Amino acid sequence: MAVPVQEQSVRLDSWLWAARVYKTRTLATTACRAGHVRLNGERAKAAQAVRPGDEVRARISGFDRVLKVTGLSTKRGSASAAAEYFTDLTPPPPPRETIAAVPVRDRGAGRPTKRERREIDRLTGRLDTPHDRDDDL
Secondary structure: OOOOOOOOOEEHHHHHHHOOOOOOHHHHHHHHHOOOEEEOOEEOOOOOEEOOOOEEEEEEOOEEEEEEEOOOOOOOOOHHHHHHHEEEOOOOOOOHHHOOOOOOOOOOOOOOOHHHHHHHHHHHOOOOOHHHOOOOO
């Protein structure tokens, strides 16, 4: 449900909750206090006013979500209704191939041998100098 015409702004934490960016209003307030929410490029407080046309950046699970405010509401409705309150400008995540795989050792396997350490270094890209090669192994 949209806010009546006489109200031209709403609280940021209330809008984040109504737009279903955060699950609870308390989480939205906590994110604002922690500095995870920016309004038009500036760190935002929970009680700051949001107006249509503003840009909101919210950090959720380590990723930034960029939203342009198109509608106002203080009531939490359905997901389809919440989608009318913003335009998502978030860039797509990087492709899975560019994310390096982390080598995993079995728990209790002990300290890696010299050969295993060199293999780990080679996988992580830390093998730089020519004398670190294990040609003789």
